[in-house]
Amino acid sequence: MENQPSRLTAIALAFMAVIWVSPFSWLILNAFNPLSTGQLEIPRAFGFDNFGLAVSGNAGRQFINSFIIAAGTATLSVVVGISAAYPLSRLRIPGRNALLWTLVLLRMLPSAGVLVPLYFAAQRSGLLNQLGVIIALTILNLPFTLLLLKNFFDTVPIELEEAAYVEGASLLQIVTKIVLPMSRAGIAVVWFFSFTGAWNEFLLPLIFARVQDAFPMSVGLYAAFGQQGAINYGFLTAFSILYAAPAVGVYFLLRRNMNTGFAGVGVKG
Amino acid sequence: MRNQANPWLTGNLFVLVLGMLPAIILIGALLYFTAWAFAFSFTDLALVGKKSVEWSWVGLENFERLFTRRGFLESLWTTVIFVFFSAIVGQSVLGFLLAAVLRGTQSSIRSVVEVCIMLGWLLPDIVAAFLWSATTSQTGLINQLIVVPLGFRPINFINEYALPIVTIANIWKGTAWSYLLFSAALDSVSREVVEAAKVDGATPFQRIWLVQLPIIRPHIATNMLFITIWTFTYFPLIFAMTGGGPGRQTETLAVFLYNQSFARGNLGFGSAISVAMLAIVGVLSLFYLRLLREPK
Numbered sequence: 001m002e003n004q005p006s007r008l009t010a011i012a013l014a015f016m017a018v019i020w021v022s023p024f025s026w027l028i029l030n031a032f033n034p035l036s037t038g039q040l041e042i043p044r045a046f047g048f049d050n051f052g053l054a055v056s057g058n059a060g061r062q063f064i065n066s067f068i069i070a071a072g073t074a075t076l077s078v079v080v081g082i083s084a085a086y087p088l089s090r091l092r093i094p095g096r097n098a099l100l101w102t103l104v105l106l107r108m109l110p111s112a113g114v115l116v117p118l119y120f121a122a123q124r125s126g127l128l129n130q131l132g133v134i135i136a137l138t139i140l141n142l143p144f145t146l147l148l149l150k151n152f153f154d155t156v157p158i159e160l161e162e163a164a165y166v167e168g169a170s171l172l173q174i175v176t177k178i179v180l181p182m183s184r185a186g187i188a189v190v191w192f193f194s195f196t197g198a199w200n201e202f203l204l205p206l207i208f209a210r211v212q213d214a215f216p217m218s219v220g221l222y223a224a225f226g227q228q229g230a231i232n233y234g235f236l237t238a239f240s241i242l243y244a245a246p247a248v249g250v251y252f253l254l255r256r257n258m259n260t261g262f263a264g265v266g267v268k269g
Numbered sequence: 270m271r272n273q274a275n276p277w278l279t280g281n282l283f284v285l286v287l288g289m290l291p292a293i294i295l296i297g298a299l300l301y302f303t304a305w306a307f308a309f310s311f312t313d314l315a316l317v318g319k320k321s322v323e324w325s326w327v328g329l330e331n332f333e334r335l336f337t338r339r340g341f342l343e344s345l346w347t348t349v350i351f352v353f354f355s356a357i358v359g360q361s362v363l364g365f366l367l368a369a370v371l372r373g374t375q376s377s378i379r380s381v382v383e384v385c386i387m388l389g390w391l392l393p394d395i396v397a398a399f400l401w402s403a404t405t406s407q408t409g410l411i412n413q414l415i416v417v418p419l420g421f422r423p424i425n426f427i428n429e430y431a432l433p434i435v436t437i438a439n440i441w442k443g444t445a446w447s448y449l450l451f452s453a454a455l456d457s458v459s460r461e462v463v464e465a466a467k468v469d470g471a472t473p474f475q476r477i478w479l480v481q482l483p484i485i486r487p488h489i490a491t492n493m494l495f496i497t498i499w500t501f502t503y504f505p506l507i508f509a510m511t512g513g514g515p516g517r518q519t520e521t522l523a524v525f526l527y528n529q530s531f532a533r534g535n536l537g538f539g540s541a542i543s544v545a546m547l548a549i550v551g552v553l554s555l556f557y558l559r560l561l562r563e564p565k
Contacts, residue, residue, distance in 0.1 A: 009370060010378060012424060013370070013378055013382055014378075014381075016382065016385075017381055017382050017385040020385040020386055020388070020441065021388065022404075022410060023400045023403075023404040023410065023441075024388070024400070025399065025410060026400070026403045026404060026410060027403075030374075039408050049400060056368065065327075065429055071466065078290045080292050080295065081292070083288035083289065083291065083292070084289040084291070084292030085294070086285070086287040086288070087286070087288060087289050089516055090275070090278055091278065091282075091285065101301070101558075103296065105550070105551060106299070106300075106547075107299075111504075113500075114299075114302045114303055114305075115530075116306065116309060116314075116536055116540070117301075117302040117303075117306055117307075117309075118306035118531070119304055120304065121298075135295075138295065138300075139296075139298055139299050140294045140299070140300065142292060142295050142296060143296070143299070146292065158275070160278065161275070161513065162275065165275075165276060165277040169277075170277075170527075171278075171280075171281045171284060171285075172276050174277055176505055190333050196391065196494070200393040200395075200505075202395060202505045202509075203504065203527075217391060217393075218394075218395050221395050221396070221399070222395055222509065225565050236399070236496050240396045240399060240400075241391055242395050243395075243396060244391070246301055246392045247386075247392075247528055247545065248388065248391045248392075252390050253388065257272075266380070
């Protein structure tokens with residue numbers, strides 16, 4: 001059924017694609033224009049000066065901060081998630097589905113709602129720093145991570161594990177040699193979601209990071225909007241591109257896994 | 270049903286429970302914090318000043334204020350409009366149409382469209398807000414390419430059409446999720462079924478409406494559940510674009526909650542808003558889950 005789309009459909013699709021990317025024109029025109037004024041215009045000069053500004057000093061540190069928070073949250077979520085989701089999937093724990101869905105529902109509470117108690121707790125335990133942000137984001141991610149990972153583990157046929165056991169494999173071998181490789185796509189999806197979620201997170205670091213040295217890029221960008229009244233659009237657009245790049249990059253790296261992984265997000269009650 | 274008598278599991282119960290321990294602790298923390306958020310909704314706790322230390326229990330006063338003072342109900346209505354047009358009409362319908370049209374087409378067009386809509390989805394919220402503010406500004410793309418060449422005076426869209434602009438920005442940003450989910454769902458519909466319908470003389474429209482849609486109904490319900498709730502509580506894009514203004518035109522519940530809690534410092538009232546939001550989200554979820562469970 002490899003039907004070619006009609007010419008009309010193809011034109012409509014192309015038109016839509018152009019509209020979809022058109023807002024980026026302003027971003028790119030300004031970022032590569034050293035004399036940027038924030039207007040939409042064809043630059044008279046071309047250069048990478050803005051990117052130079054956007055990787056040095058404070059901006060560079062914010063990039064590292066964002067990366068630490070995002071990679072830390074994603075890895076911690078996946079490790080904690082896997083070690084709990086496998087037993088959840090295999091052991092017959094009464095009411096586990098109802099429990100998981102309740103937790104997911106609870107997480108639908110806007111994060112501003114739990115922000116106040118989270119802040120008080122972090123303040124008391126001296127965690128108003130990046131480690132605190134990582135732990136807080138992991139807590140907030142966990143219900144969703146557990147539900148997704150459990151659904152992926154459910155799709156691994158238990159007969160394979162049985163066969164491995166008969167051959168003399170230990171629990172650790174069964175998990176690392178069979179279960180994890182077979183749910184690789186799902187794990188990639190979960191890692192990716194946690195990574196981009198933490199990379200984009202704005203509200204939590206805004207309240208947890210008190211000093212400018214600890215700002216991740218989201219807070220840095222927001223703060224830079226109003227710096228000294230005058231906005232340096234060239235710097236901001238270049239900074240925005242650098243800020244957006246990793247999430248886009250990671251997606252295209254994991255793209256093949258993502259598309260299979262999405263099938264599993266599907267149904268499962 | 271899984272069999273409890275799997276020896277590699279029963280022999281290692283201790284290890285398995287140990288593995289669950291970190292998650293149990295973190296979930297416990299989540300429950301603890303949520304319980305506190307609930308408790309705060311019955312107090313007059315404030316962010317700063319005397320009432321941040323010497324707060325007291327005020328019973329249901331915060332919840333009465335939700336309905337007696339201006340703000341909450343207007344905000345709820347704004348949220349309903351925003352969710353309906355951006356999530357349900359925009360993202361879901363557009364995502365499904367794209368998935369249906371692109372299914373089985375040659376891969377180059379498909380890749381180009383996929384990459385384009387994914388770019389919006391992958392873009393951090395703050396950058397997306399920045400981008401759309403620039404695009405709809407008086408010297409922005411829409412004015413320079415469409416409004417001015419047609420002989421009109423440039424329009425300050427973000428001031429005059431705030432809610433539609435925020436809605437469009439959210440459709441732009443979120444359609445990829447629905448597209449990916451529907452795309453995966455349509456792949457699971459076997460080709461034979463569709464072919465059979467074609468042989469029986471079903472039109473393309475009938476093939477989608479009568480054959481594919483009923484089969485992927487569970488996916489539709491799941492998608493609706495996720496995007497409704499996400500959009501309902503979505504905060505950064507609107508906050509960074511308009512801050513809820515002009516006036517209160519784009520003050521959805523999430524922005525209202527932030528403004529009340531952190532800009533005005535009424536943490537108690539803010540908590541009551543989030544409890545009300547949770548109740549609404551809960552009712553919606555039950556509705557969608559029913560849709561999901563119902564036999565075909």
